[in-house]
Amino acid sequence: MRPTDIERFMDLALAEAKNAELLNEVPIGAIVVNNEKTIIGRGFNQTESRCNPVAHAEILAIEDAAKQNRDWRLNNFILFSTIEPCPMCKSAAAEARINRIYYGSENSQMMSNKKECIQTNLRNIDCSKILKKFFKKLR
Amino acid sequence: MRPTDIERFMDLALAEAKNAELLNEVPIGAIVVNNEKTIIGRGFNQTESRCNPVAHAEILAIEDAAKQNRDWRLNNFILFSTIEPCPMCKSAAAEARINRIYYGSENSQMMSNKKECIQTNLRNIDCSKILKKFFKKLR
Numbered sequence: 001m002r003p004t005d006i007e008r009f010m011d012l013a014l015a016e017a018k019n020a021e022l023l024n025e026v027p028i029g030a031i032v033v034n035n036e037k038t039i040i041g042r043g044f045n046q047t048e049s050r051c052n053p054v055a056h057a058e059i060l061a062i063e064d065a066a067k068q069n070r071d072w073r074l075n076n077f078i079l080f081s082t083i084e085p086c087p088m089c090k091s092a093a094a095e096a097r098i099n100r101i102y103y104g105s106e107n108s109q110m111m112s113n114k115k116e117c118i119q120t121n122l123r124n125i126d127c128s129k130i131l132k133k134f135f136k137k138l139r
Numbered sequence: 140m141r142p143t144d145i146e147r148f149m150d151l152a153l154a155e156a157k158n159a160e161l162l163n164e165v166p167i168g169a170i171v172v173n174n175e176k177t178i179i180g181r182g183f184n185q186t187e188s189r190c191n192p193v194a195h196a197e198i199l200a201i202e203d204a205a206k207q208n209r210d211w212r213l214n215n216f217i218l219f220s221t222i223e224p225c226p227m228c229k230s231a232a233a234e235a236r237i238n239r240i241y242y243g244s245e246n247s248q249m250m251s252n253k254k255e256c257i258q259t260n261l262r263n264i265d266c267s268k269i270l271k272k273f274f275k276k277l278r
Contacts, residue, residue, distance in 0.1 A: 051205055
């Protein structure tokens with residue numbers, strides 16, 4: 001994928017994170033892109049507003065993509081997330097047969113094994129800034 | 140938890156698996172039990188009928204429990220599943236702060252680290268039989 005495409009998709013994931021911010025949710029956003037480089041799924045973290053521990057940005061984006069795709073098998077689709085997905089979301093991507101994840105900023109809480117199919121620190125400053133701002137406001 | 144309680148809850152998880160079987164879904168069932176030993180969440184695998192790669196029995200039971208509980212934090216609640224939960228579902232239980240999982244039959248596809256908080260092979264024969272029957276019919 002070209003750097004300009006990656007930049008564009010990360011911008012859209014960040015726009016999803018801003019939707020979460022407006023709801024006072026931890027601001028994380030995600031999108032799923034299909035083989036034609038079309039956005040087919042979107043999600044932002046809504047654990048509090050949906051009272052659902054599973055309603056992470058990436059899970060919602062994957063569910064949205066499966067519905068749009070009319071097939072839950074998202075072979076070769078790409079998941080973009082503003083931060084490093086948690087183990088649940090990484091496993092959900094694997095369940096959906098997504099084998100490429102691009103994310104903006106590393107999650108310092110996680111000590112995950114980096115694999116070649118995962119690209120990281122794509123928009124590190126923007127993606128970490130929105131989270132830092134949120135947690136600063138909380139304190 | 141007393142063995143008779145475990146038996147009763149595994150029976151109910153098996154009843155959920157039978158709901159999946161009726162829909163021609165991979166027959167896996169799960170329930171969530173709260174601190175008062177009341178069933179607060181139920182789910183059966185519906186990946187195909189919901190066109191959702193995330194719609195595993197355990198995920199649906201956790202989502203149901205969070206809704207019933209009006210709080211997504213399911214501290215000290217217990218997840219019962221007919222088979223060993225996949226990594227996504229184990230991580231979802233952790234996200235929901237469920238720290239005890241009881242399951243009926245081991246999943247031979249998984250090489251998971253057994254932890255003390257996970258009890259296994261509780262209803263091994265019944266829980267594996269329903270799955271074996273399903274896959275035999277497929278062939």
